Amino acid sequence: MDQSFEVDADVIIIGGGFAGAVALRELSSRGVNCILLEARDCLGGRTRTIEWHGRVTEVGGQWLHWLQPHVWSEVTRYGLELYERKPIQRVRYASGGAIRECSVGEFHDLYSGAWQTLYAGATDVFPRPHDPLYAQAKLAEIDKLSIRDKLTADGVEGEVLDAVRGLASVSFNAPPDDGALSQGMRRLAMVGGDPDLLAQTLQQFRLRDGTRRLHSAILSEGKGSIELNAVVSQIRQNPQAVEILLADGRTFTSRAAVVTVPLSTLGDIEFSPPLAKGKSAFVSEGQMTQGSMFWLRLRNMPQEALLALAPPEHPLSYLRVDDEEKDGTVIANGFSPSRKALDPSDRSAIEKAVRLWVPKAQLVEHVYHDWATDPFSKQTWTMLKPGQLSSYFDDLQRPEGSVFFAGADYASGWFGFIDGAIQSAHVASRQVAAYLQEKGLEHSGSLNKVDKQQRVA
Numbered sequence: 001m002d003q004s005f006e007v008d009a010d011v012i013i014i015g016g017g018f019a020g021a022v023a024l025r026e027l028s029s030r031g032v033n034c035i036l037l038e039a040r041d042c043l044g045g046r047t048r049t050i051e052w053h054g055r056v057t058e059v060g061g062q063w064l065h066w067l068q069p070h071v072w073s074e075v076t077r078y079g080l081e082l083y084e085r086k087p088i089q090r091v092r093y094a095s096g097g098a099i100r101e102c103s104v105g106e107f108h109d110l111y112s113g114a115w116q117t118l119y120a121g122a123t124d125v126f127p128r129p130h131d132p133l134y135a136q137a138k139l140a141e142i143d144k145l146s147i148r149d150k151l152t153a154d155g156v157e158g159e160v161l162d163a164v165r166g167l168a169s170v171s172f173n174a175p176p177d178d179g180a181l182s183q184g185m186r187r188l189a190m191v192g193g194d195p196d197l198l199a200q201t202l203q204q205f206r207l208r209d210g211t212r213r214l215h216s217a218i219l220s221e222g223k224g225s226i227e228l229n230a231v232v233s234q235i236r237q238n239p240q241a242v243e244i245l246l247a248d249g250r251t252f253t254s255r256a257a258v259v260t261v262p263l264s265t266l267g268d269i270e271f272s273p274p275l276a277k278g279k280s281a282f283v284s285e286g287q288m289t290q291g292s293m294f295w296l297r298l299r300n301m302p303q304e305a306l307l308a309l310a311p312p313e314h315p316l317s318y319l320r321v322d323d324e325e326k327d328g329t330v331i332a333n334g335f336s337p338s339r340k341a342l343d344p345s346d347r348s349a350i351e352k353a354v355r356l357w358v359p360k361a362q363l364v365e366h367v368y369h370d371w372a373t374d375p376f377s378k379q380t381w382t383m384l385k386p387g388q389l390s391s392y393f394d395d396l397q398r399p400e401g402s403v404f405f406a407g408a409d410y411a412s413g414w415f416g417f418i419d420g421a422i423q424s425a426h427v428a429s430r431q432v433a434a435y436l437q438e439k440g441l442e443h444s445g446s447l448n449k450v451d452k453q454q455r456v457a
C-alpha cells in the first residue's frame with residue numbers, strides 16, 4: 001500500500017452497535033485515526049433502550065451475565081448496576097390443542113430429560129467453546145443434524161415434544177425444526193453443559209440503566225468522528241486504500257475497514273473484489289431467526305409471575321409476566337417465532353394471541369422494534385442452519401485484504417450475543433493494528449485528512 005496516498009482515516013468502522021463502539025475505542029486507544037459510519041440516525045445497533053411507562057425498557061438485546069466474559073468485563077470497567085428479574089411462579093404450556101398449568105418444578109420435570117438428551121455431548125463437540133471449530137471431526141457429524149432430526153431420533157413426542165419445541169423456538173426466534181442442533185450445543189457448552197445455568201445466563205440479569213449506558217460509556221473512551229445516516233453501499237479495495245461509497249454519493253477512504261453489519265445485511269453492500277466464496281454462500285443461504293419481541297402492558301392477567309410457552313405454531317409462543325403496575329396491569333415480555341404469523345404492529349392480533357393464554361386479557365399498550373423488517377438488521381440475533389457452522393464459519397471470520405469483520409454474528413464464543421459483538425471487536429482491532437504495523441502504516445495520523453481527533457460523547 002502506498003503510504004503517501006492521503007486518506008480520510010486510518011480505519012473506517014462500518015456500524016455503530018456494540019462491535020463498532022468497541023472497535024472505535026480499542027483502535028483509537030492505539031493511536032489509530034478512525035471514522036465510524038452508521039446507517040441509522042442513532043447508535044446502539046440491535047440494542048435500544050427506551051423509557052416506556054416510566055421504565056427503562058429494552059426493545060433489543062438486553063440479558064447478560066458474569067459467564068459472558070467480555071460484556072462482564074465492561075460491566076466491571078464502568079461500574080454498572082444490574083436489574084434482576086423476578087423468578088417465574090407458574091407455567092402455562094400449550095399441548096395437543098389444550099392449555100395446561102403447573103408449577104415451575106413440574107414443568108422442569110416435564111421437559112428437562114428430553115432437553116438434556118437433545119443436547120447431550122455438547123462439551124465434547126465444543127471442548128473449547130470460544131474456538132467452536134476446535135473438535136472438527138465431532139462437529140462435522142453433529143452439524144449435519146437439525147433439531148427435528150435429533151428429536152425424531154430421540155423418540156420425543158406428545159407434550160414433552162411440544163415443551164421442547166417451545167423452548168427451542170425461543171432460542172431460534174423461529175420454528176426451530178430446521179435449525180442446526182449444533183447451535184443449542186454451542187450455547188450449552190459456553191456454560192459447561194449445565195442447562196439450568198444457561199437459562200439463568202440468558203434471561204435473568206440486565207443493566208439497571210439500560211444497554212445505552214454501557215454503549216455510551218464505551219464510546220466516551222473512543223476518539224474519532226461518527227457519521228450518522230451514513231448508509232454504506234460499496235466497499236472497494238485498491239492498492240492505495242479502501243474506498244467506501246455511501247448511498248447518498250459521499251465517499252470515504254481509509255487504509256483498512258472494519259465491517260460490523262448484521263449477516264442478513266452483508267449482501268446489501270457491494271464488495272470489490274467480491275466477498276470470499278464462503279461468505280457469499282452464507283449470505284445467499286441466510287440464517288434462521290424470523291420472529292419479533294414485544295413488551296406488553298396487560299389488564300385482567302393473573303397477578304403472579306407467569307410463563308406461557310407453546311410450540312412455534314402458536315403466534316405468541318413465549319409470554320412472561322415480569323412485573324405488576326400499581327393500577328393492577330402487568331408488564332410482560334413476549335416473543336413471536338414468526339413475524340409473518342404475528343405482525344408486531346397489529347394490536348388486535350397481539351391481543352388475540354395473548355387471549356389464547358389468558359382469555360380475558362386486555363392489551364393496554366405494547367412496544368417493540370421490528371428488527372426483521374428494519375433494513376439495517378433484517379433479523380434479530382443470528383441462528384444457523386445445519387452445516388453452516390462447519391462449512392462457512394472459518395471463511396466468515398477471515399479478513400479479506402484490508403477489510404476486517406467483527407460483530408455478534410462473526411463471534412467465536414457467545415455467537416449472536418452482545419458478548420460476542422464485544423469479543424469479535426477485540427479480535428478485529430488486534431488484527432487491524434497488526435495489519436497496519438505490518439504494512440508500515442501505524443500511527444499514520446500525519447498523513448490523514450482527519451488530523452484533529454474529536455472526543456465523542
Ligand SMILES: Cc1cc2nc3c(=O)[nH]c(=O)nc-3n(C[C@H](O)[C@H](O)[C@H](O)COP(=O)(O)OP(=O)(O)OC[C@H]3O[C@@H](n4cnc5c(N)ncnc54)[C@H](O)[C@@H]3O)c2cc1C
Binds near residue numbers: 019060063260261
Ligand atoms: C429482540 C432482540 C433481543 C435480543 N436479546 C439479546 C439478549 O438478551 N442478550 C444478548 O446478549 N443479545 C441479545 N440480542 C442480540 C444482540 O442485541 C446483538 O447480537 C448485538 O447487539 C449485535 O451487535 P453488533 O454490533 O454485532 O451488531 P448490530 O448491533 O446490529 O450493529 C451493526 C450496525 O451496523 C449498522 N449498519 C447496517 N448496515 C449498514 C450499512 N450498510 N452502512 C452503515 N451501517 C450499517 C446497523 O444500523 C447497526 O447499527 C438480541 C437481539 C434482538 C434483536
